[in-house]
Amino acid sequence: MEEMFDVAAVLSAQPVPAGRRAAVLTNGGGPGILVADACEAAGLLVPELSDDTQAKLRAGLPPQASVKNPVDTVASATAEQYGQALRLLGTAEEIDAIIAVYIPAFVPAEDIARTITAAAAALPAKPVIAVFLTAGAAPASLADAGIAGHAAEFLVQEQIRDGVEMIVGVTHDPAFGPLVLAGLGGTMVEVLGDVAVRITPLSGTDVDEMLRSLRSCRLLTGYRQSPPLDVAAFAELLHRVSAMVEDIPEIAELDLNPVFARQHGAVVADVRLTG
Numbered sequence: 001m002e003e004m005f006d007v008a009a010v011l012s013a014q015p016v017p018a019g020r021r022a023a024v025l026t027n028g029g030g031p032g033i034l035v036a037d038a039c040e041a042a043g044l045l046v047p048e049l050s051d052d053t054q055a056k057l058r059a060g061l062p063p064q065a066s067v068k069n070p071v072d073t074v075a076s077a078t079a080e081q082y083g084q085a086l087r088l089l090g091t092a093e094e095i096d097a098i099i100a101v102y103i104p105a106f107v108p109a110e111d112i113a114r115t116i117t118a119a120a121a122a123l124p125a126k127p128v129i130a131v132f133l134t135a136g137a138a139p140a141s142l143a144d145a146g147i148a149g150h151a152a153e154f155l156v157q158e159q160i161r162d163g164v165e166m167i168v169g170v171t172h173d174p175a176f177g178p179l180v181l182a183g184l185g186g187t188m189v190e191v192l193g194d195v196a197v198r199i200t201p202l203s204g205t206d207v208d209e210m211l212r213s214l215r216s217c218r219l220l221t222g223y224r225q226s227p228p229l230d231v232a233a234f235a236e237l238l239h240r241v242s243a244m245v246e247d248i249p250e251i252a253e254l255d256l257n258p259v260f261a262r263q264h265g266a267v268v269a270d271v272r273l274t275g
Helices: 002-013 029-041 051-060 079-091 109-121 140-144 186-192 204-212 217-221 231-247
Strands: 022-026 097-102 128-133 148-152 164-173 177-184 195-199 253-261 266-268 271-274
Touching (some): 022 029, 022 079, 029 128, 051 079, 079 097, 079 109, 097 109, 109 128, 109 140, 164 186, 164 231, 177 231, 186 253, 195 204, 204 217, 217 231, 231 253, 231 266
Parallel strands (some): 022 097, 097 128, 128 148
Antiparallel strands (some): 177 195, 253 271
């Protein structure tokens, strides 16, 4: 019901898009990708921008900006640069609607809201939706201008600066069923291939043998001047993953990479799951 009212609010104040092609404008790469994925899941298209549009965007944005689609202005972009990018997307023939995502960083949210409002007023043929990742409500100036604005809270997580990058994975063998993998992780996992695999359910002996068989085991137990890490926490994670795939057979693949084994605890930094 809430989504229906949101759609009604957009259609009552803005034009109906001519097609399904959406552009995502953001000052943060992660939220832009999430919005693009949500668009495609809803049946919209997020096309790569034309060479001409990309060239125009690149000319007005910081060198670090991404100008494909989503367009990431990066956090250092000014309100003027954000507005210019929005206007250029509004004139791009390959785009039918624009979703502007903003994370308050160096420029106040209200300044960006006024910029979006002014740019949208110059684009009478294309709808503009604004999403502000902030703890408060979306700026009032958006609603005053008839622009659908959404505010969403976001979680700031700890940046992991210590520990050893490990991997925990699950795959299915046609003959043996779920297999749990553990080993040295990070970007070099496929190059080094330092992993061990066992059939579920894992016993304590299985986990101990898996970890001892790794060439990188000494990184966990203390190597040269490095302190020993919390091997028990990493082992507990393996037991929990084993139990989870036994209880939920719908899990086809699971990839936890990297898992940071630290002096106190183990932290999963990235997860990929397919069913």
